[in-house]
Amino acid sequence: MSGESLTIKTPDGSFTAYVARPTAANAPAVVVIQEIFGVNAVMREITDGLAGQGYLAICPDLFWRIEPGIDITDHSEAEWKRAFELFNAFDVDAGLKDIQATIDAARADPGCNGKVGSVGFCLGGLLAYLTATRTDVDAAVAYYGVGIDKHLTETVSHPLLMHVAAEDGFVPKEAQAAIHAVLDANPKVEIHDYPGRDHAFARPGGEHYDAGDARKAGERSLAFFKAKLG
Structure with a gap:
């Protein structure tokens, strides 16, 4: 397992992704979708961890259209301010195109066996949910996705696992209830609630x-990934 940089080309330009490879020569891939702090140490650690579990893990720089190379933390007021500026400036539709480009790059990688999953956190949790509705991902995992309730009219067409923090300050109880009302009956969706937990637990x-x-x-x-990706 080793971290490396990958350049992904799109019709709008190129962006980079952090890649961690497993020891196996051929493995399923997982696209790691960032929080509002960019491809930072936390995201790289998650990517490395997935490689350690046997996955080709790729974390794309989805803020590249705003500013490439964002790498900040949640430890200062200034960084939080910048993170929310990035969140507000982010184009979700363009981001999904970039994620699809990352999925395509993963499948084209000689180290990938053709199966690709996604996992996202916070903003990335919303984007992971949307990979299950808009992309050809094989399976998606969404951690405390913000704004999913605004996209419940979209059809979940790929297996989706959701982690919902019951006391999430960014996902009100009404939003959580709406998510359950629409998705609980969908056989492709599995939702776990975490009582007493707040956002980013x-x-x-x-x-x-x-x-x-x-x-x-x-x-x-x-x-979930083992069952859906092998």
Whole structure:
């Protein structure tokens, strides 16, 4: 396993992605979809961890259209301010095109066996949900996605696992209820609620990090990918 940089070309320009490779020469791939802090140490650690579990893991720089190479933390007021500026400037539709380009690049990689999943957190959680509605991803995992309730008219056509923080400050109870009302009956969707947990409970070092539920969500995600991607 080693971290490397990959350049992905699109009709709008090129962007980079952080790549971590497993020891196996041929493996399923997982696209890691960033939070609002860019491809930072937390995202790279998640990418490395997936490679350690046997996946070709790729984390694309989805803020490249605004500013390439964003790498900030949640540890200062200035960084939070910048993160929300990026969140507000982000074009979701363009981001989904970039994710599809990343999925295509993963499938074209000699180290990929053709199966590609996605996992996203926060903003990335919304984007992971949308990969299950708009892309040809084989399976998607969404952690505390923000704004999913605004996209519930879209058809989930690929297997989707969702982790919902019951006390999420960015996902109100009404939004959570709407998600359950629409998606609970969908056989392609599996939703887990985490009572007492706030947004980003799985972000190491974050204000709301909970080691127990982060581990539980991680184990569920890996079991899901094993079942859907092999």
